Amino acid sequence: MKTLYIVRHAKSSWEYEGIKDIDRPLKKRGINDAYLISGVLQKKIACPDVFIASCANRALHTAMIFSYTFNYPLANIKISKSLYNFSDGYLIKTVKALDDGFDSAIIFSHDHGISDFVNKFGDKLLNHVSTCGVIGIKFETNHWKNIKSGQTFLTEFPKNYK
Template identity: 85%
Template structure:
């Protein structure tokens, strides 16, 4: 059994001129949402074996907040340049390349890839995964590379927790 948690980065800011997309920071609301969602998730699940984040500032900051809440060492937070992509292809490749020694993983990335992924591999169809939304999927397999349709067992969205 493999368990995957996919987190869309928290709400980011568009207010800074001249800043590259990859460098966009979280808004105050995004920071608050990341603490709220990570706290609720931490009360429901065990700490995932590995934390992986897109290299984009907004995803990485979200991942750092979750790491802090879960007492996961920041030095172990893996950063993936390939997750800074807006298709599900890179997300699928990242998941299928996970080390089989990890039974659970949490990935911080971006939409549209997330919505496409959770609808392809999960058991619940979601119109849209909002910022700081978390979707948990369990897969009946011993090897990440063999994942097929799994069972969606967690959906946590900030608006449902306020």
């Protein structure tokens, strides 16, 4: 069995002029939400075997907060340039390329790819994954490359704890 957690990056800031999209930082609300949801998650699940984040500042910062909460070494976070793409194609390729030695993974990425992915591979229809939302899907396979339809067993959103 393989277990995947997908996290949409926390709320980012649009207030800085001239900054590239990839460099946008988290807002204070986003930082607070990342600590909140990572704390909720840490009480419900074991630490995932591998953390993978989009190279965008907002996704990487979200991953760093989760890694702190889970006591996962920052140096072990894998950074993926291909996850900074807003389609599920790169997310699917990333997941299917995971090392089979990892039974669980947590991926920090972006809106469109996440919503498409969880609706394609999970069994619970989600219209929209909000910022800092976490979706957990279990797959009855021993090989990441063979994932097909899975069971959506976890949905956590900051609004449920405010």
